Amino acid sequence: MNAKKSLGQNFLQDRSAVEHIAGLVPEGSPLVLEIGPGRGALTHDLARRARTFCLLEKDDALFPIIRGMIGGTNHPSFFPFHGDALEFDFERLWREPGLPPDTPLVVAANLPYNVASQILFRLLDLHRRIPRMALMFQKEVGLRLAALPGTKQYGNITVAAQNNYRVSIELVLKPGAFRPAPKVDSVVALFDRRERALACAGGADELARFHRLVQACFQHRRKTIENSLLIEGARIPFPGLGTREGVARALSAAGIDPRTRAETLPPERFGALLTVLEAARMKGDGKA
Structure with missing residues (x-):
């Protein structure tokens, strides 16, 4: 079956x-999800490591094939889902197998590169329930995920990923590892959850505000963090960022030099800024 460019399909064929x-998924994992199994290159190996195995496939033609492939192995607890990872209700992974909601989930995926970042952000929202992920990205994105502060790859997506996970590049794959061959190299990134968040340990709403704050700080990479926040302040849900005085006060309280550029700050500094802005938001006085 031919790959569909509209779905960003590049099928892995390197054994x-x-x-x-597959070796990055612990044997006997209570719950494993494969996103976008495609032709099933990874699927059998992942299923053997899972007590409950779920897969999520968007392709209308491939879904019945991959469902039959694993269904025919008599896996004791197999749940195939037909849908889009950008819209899928991930609660179904626990609800439909009848698993306790605190059952840890391991995710493995050859993500479609055209929507890989969007899917990643959805998975990051589930960090409390996902201790490990092995995800494939185009090399440029993977290097950004694992980047260090002060490097050109370091950015918004780096801080978002490293807030709750240690990210390492496990494997670099050349285009010939896939059919059809993509135009770029690919990497497998391993996400191991930290014992505690580096910057934001709040719930879903606070995490969403944190992501918007970090995005605003990186929106104008050539500008200082003070000027970036002045430009973007009205679009972030925090009071006091509409004036230079308010921005300067918040940065000072967070221990950040206003002349600094965002790419030099480790995730912890963004966490300090979030703490200051959250306190001002709760007071409702617009003063950090």
Whole structure:
């Protein structure tokens, strides 16, 4: 079956890569999800490591094929889902198998590169329930995820990912590892959850505000963080960022030099700024 460009499909065919990726999923994992199994290169290897195995496939033609592939192995607890990872109700992964909501989920995926970042942000929202992920990205995105402060790859997505996970590049794959071959190299990134968040440990609403704050700080990479926040302040849900005085006060309280650029700050500094702005938001006086 031919790959569909509209779905960003590039099917993995390198057996050594398959074994490496599957090996990142602990044997006997209580719940494993594969997103976008495609032709099933990874699927059998992942299923063997899972007590409950779920897959999520968007492609109308591939879904019945992959469902039959695993269904025919008599896996004791197999749940195939037909849908889009950008819209899927992930609660179904626990609800439909009848698993306790605190059952840890391991995710493995060769993500479609055209929507990989959007899917990642949805998974990051579930960090309390996902201790490990092995995800494939185009190399440029993968390097950004694992980047260090002060490097050109370091940015908004880095801080978002590293807030709750240690991110490492486990494997680099050349285009020939796929059919059809993409035009770029690919990487497998391993996400291991931290014991505690580096910057934001709040709930879903606070995490969403944190992501918007960090995005605003990186929106104008050539500008200082003070000027970036002045430009973007009206679009962030925090009071006091509409004036230079308010921005300067918030940065000072967070221990951040206003002349600094966002790419030099570790995630913890963004966390300090969030703490200051959250306190001002709760007081409702617009003063950090």
